[in-house]
Amino acid sequence: MNKIARIAVVTVLIVAVGVVIVIKESNKADLTSKDFENPSGKIAAKEIQPFENDKGEESKTLPRLVDLGAGKCIPCKMMAPILEELKSQYQGKLNVVFIDVWEKPDEAKKYKINIIPTQIFYDASGKELFRHEGFFSKEDILGKWKEFGVDLAKTK
Numbered sequence: 220m221n222k223i224a225r226i227a228v229v230t231v232l233i234v235a236v237g238v239v240i241v242i243k244e245s246n247k248a249d250l251t252s253k254d255f256e257n258p259s260g261k262i263a264a265k266e267i268q269p270f271e272n273d274k275g276e277e278s279k280t281l282p283r284l285v286d287l288g289a290g291k292c293i294p295c296k297m298m299a300p301i302l303e304e305l306k307s308q309y310q311g312k313l314n315v316v317f318i319d320v321w322e323k324p325d326e327a328k329k330y331k332i333n334i335i336p337t338q339i340f341y342d343a344s345g346k347e348l349f350r351h352e353g354f355f356s357k358e359d360i361l362g363k364w365k366e367f368g369v370d371l372a373k374t375k
Contacts, residue, residue, distance in 0.1 A: 280343050282369050283314040284360065288336035289321040294354040295336045301357045309371050313364070340367065 220228075286302055288295030299317070306315035320327040320335060330339065333352065340349040340363060348367050364371055 281312065281314050282343050282364065282367075283316060283341040283345075285316045285318065285330070285339045285341065286336055287318045287320050287326065287330055287332050287339070289319055291321075292335050297354050298336050298338075301355075301360070304357065305360065312371055313369075340364070342367070342369075 284302075284305065286295075286298055288298060290296075302315050302317055305313065309315070318326045318330075320332065327335075330337070336353065336355075338351045338355050338360070339347060340351075342348055349363060351363075361371055
C-alpha cells in the first residue's frame with residue numbers, strides 16, 4: 220500500500236472513532252433524563268418508595284429486596300411492574316425498594332453495583348443474602364426468598 224492510501228485509511232478510522240464517541244455521548248445525555256417511560260403504561264418505577272423513606276419500625280424487622288436501576292433502562296422498566304406487585308402483594312411481609320441510580324449516582328457507589336438492574340436481598344437484620352444482576356422474574360425472586368427460608372406464599 221502506498222503512503223497516501225495508508226494516510227487515507229488512518230484518517231477514515233479516526234473519523235469513525237470520533238463519530239462513535241459523539242453518538243455514545245448523545246445517547247448518554249438522552250438516557251440521563253429523569254422521566255420514566257414504562258412500556259406497559261401501568262406502573263412507573265419511581266412510584267416505588269425510595270429506600271430512605273422506608274423508616275417504619277415494622278420495616279426494620281422485615282426482609283428487604285432492593286432493586287437498583289434507572290427509569291429508562293429497558294430491563295429496569297421490565298422490573299417495575301414486578302417490584303410494584305411484590306410490594307403490594309407482600310406488604311407487611313417484605314420491603315421492596317427501588318433506587319434510581321441515574322437520579323442518585325452516589326447510591327450506585329454505596330451499593331457497589333456494576334450493572335443495572337441489580338437486585339439485592341437482605342434478611343430482616345439487614346445482612347445481604349444474595350445479589351443478582353439483570354432482569355429477575357417474580358417467580359425467580361420468590362424462589363430465591365424460599366431458598367433463604369422466607370416463604371412469602373403463606374401471605375395474602
